[in-house]
Amino acid sequence: MVAMKSRISLLILALVLVFTLTACGPKSSGNIVEGKVNVVTTFYPIYEFTREIGGDDINAINLLPVGVEPHDWTPRSQDIVNTSKAQLFLYNGAGLEGWVPNFLKGLDSSSKVEAVEVSKGVDLIMTDEDDGHDHGGSGEENHHEDDADHNSHSSGDSLHTDPHTWVSPKSAIIMARNINESLQSVDPEHKDGYEERYNKLAERLQALDSKFEQELTKLPNHKIVVSHQAFAYLARDYKLEQHAIMGLSPDAEPRGQDLVNLAKMVKEEKIQYIFFEELVSDKLAKTLAAEAGVSTMVLNPVEGLTTEQEKNGDNYFTLMEKNLQNLIMALQ
Structure with missing residues (x-):
C-alpha cells in the first residue's frame, strides 16, 4: 500500500511538473491594444511584412516565439483569446500551419476577425515528400472553397504542398501584396498609408529578387x-x-x-x-x-x-x- 501511494505521489508530481513547464513555455509577442487595428500573424516573415506595411496604424502580434521552429509548434489558449479580439489573422497556408482549421473553429463565436491565407496566388510546388505533420492540410480547404486550384494540395494522397513559399523573393512579393490588400480591407481609413508603405516594401523585394x-x-x-x-x-x-x-x-x-x-x-x-x-x-x-x-x-x-x-x-x-x-x- 505504501509503495502504491508512493507511485501515485510521483505520478502527480510528474504531471504537475509537465503542466508547469507547459505554462512557462515561450509566449507569443504582444497583446491586444484597444483602439488599434490588431493583426495576429502566425510566424516571422508574415509578421515582418505586416509591421512594415502596417506601420503605426496597427498593433501586430506574432504567435511564434523567437527561437522556435514553426513546423511542430501549436498555439496556446491565450493565442486563441487574442485572435478572437483581433481584426485580422494572417497565416501562410499551403499546409504550413496544420493547426489553423481547428484554431479558427475554437475562436469566440462573437469574433469578427478576418482570416487570410497569405500565400494565396503563389504558384505552389507539389512534392511526394510527406513529413508526417499534416503539411498537406486536410482541413484548410474548408476556408477557401472558392479556390480549388490553390488547394489542390489536399486533393491527393500521394502529393503534398511544399509550404516554404516566402523563401523566394518572387513569392514574398505576392505575399506582401496580399497583406497590403488585407489591411486595406479591414481598415480602409488608413488605405493611403498602407499603400505607400507597401510600395516601398515591394520595391525592396523586387530589388532583392533582381x-x-x-x-x-x-x-x-x-x-x-x-x-x-x-x-x-x-x-x-x-x-x-x-x-x-x-x-x-x-x-x-x-x-x-x-x-x-x-x-x-x-x-x-x-x-x-x-x-x-x-x-x-x-x-x-x-x-x-x-x-x-x-x-x-x-x-x-x-x-x-x-x-x-x-x-x-x-x-x-x-x-x-x-x-x-x-x-x-x-x-x-
Missing part, C-alpha cells in the same frame, strides 16, 4: 545540398537544384541509403558545402559533410529569428542577403 537573379545565374554551379527541404521555391525561381537530407519537416528522419547516395553525389559533383540552418540541429548536415569530406555553411529558411539575430536587428532582408552571399561562395 539581385538573386543577377548573381546566381552567372555562377558555374547550381546544385545545393541542404539539411531541410525548404528551398524548392528559391531553387525553382533562380535555377538551382536542391538536394535535401530531410524532407519538408526539419525533424523528418532520412533513410541510411539516402545519406549514402547523397554523400556519393556530393563527391562526384565536387560540391564543397552542405547547408544547415540555425533553428534545428546541424547533426545530420555535419555527419554528411564529414562523410563526403566537405564543409558546412548556413542557408537560412527565414522561418524565424534566433535570440541573437533579434538582438542584432536582423530581418528578412539581412538574412536573405546572407543567404545570397553564402550561395555565391558555395557555388563558385
Whole structure:
C-alpha cells in the first residue's frame, strides 16, 4: 500500500511538473491594444511584412516565439483569446500551419476577425515528400472553397504542398501584396498609408529578387545540398537544384541509403558545402559533410529569428542577403 501511494505521489508530481513547464513555455509577442487595428500573424516573415506595411496604424502580434521552429509548434489558449479580439489573422497556408482549421473553429463565436491565407496566388510546388505533420492540410480547404486550384494540395494522397513559399523573393512579393490588400480591407481609413508603405516594401523585394537573379545565374554551379527541404521555391525561381537530407519537416528522419547516395553525389559533383540552418540541429548536415569530406555553411529558411539575430536587428532582408552571399561562395 505504501509503495502504491508512493507511485501515485510521483505520478502527480510528474504531471504537475509537465503542466508547469507547459505554462512557462515561450509566449507569443504582444497583446491586444484597444483602439488599434490588431493583426495576429502566425510566424516571422508574415509578421515582418505586416509591421512594415502596417506601420503605426496597427498593433501586430506574432504567435511564434523567437527561437522556435514553426513546423511542430501549436498555439496556446491565450493565442486563441487574442485572435478572437483581433481584426485580422494572417497565416501562410499551403499546409504550413496544420493547426489553423481547428484554431479558427475554437475562436469566440462573437469574433469578427478576418482570416487570410497569405500565400494565396503563389504558384505552389507539389512534392511526394510527406513529413508526417499534416503539411498537406486536410482541413484548410474548408476556408477557401472558392479556390480549388490553390488547394489542390489536399486533393491527393500521394502529393503534398511544399509550404516554404516566402523563401523566394518572387513569392514574398505576392505575399506582401496580399497583406497590403488585407489591411486595406479591414481598415480602409488608413488605405493611403498602407499603400505607400507597401510600395516601398515591394520595391525592396523586387530589388532583392533582381539581385538573386543577377548573381546566381552567372555562377558555374547550381546544385545545393541542404539539411531541410525548404528551398524548392528559391531553387525553382533562380535555377538551382536542391538536394535535401530531410524532407519538408526539419525533424523528418532520412533513410541510411539516402545519406549514402547523397554523400556519393556530393563527391562526384565536387560540391564543397552542405547547408544547415540555425533553428534545428546541424547533426545530420555535419555527419554528411564529414562523410563526403566537405564543409558546412548556413542557408537560412527565414522561418524565424534566433535570440541573437533579434538582438542584432536582423530581418528578412539581412538574412536573405546572407543567404545570397553564402550561395555565391558555395557555388563558385
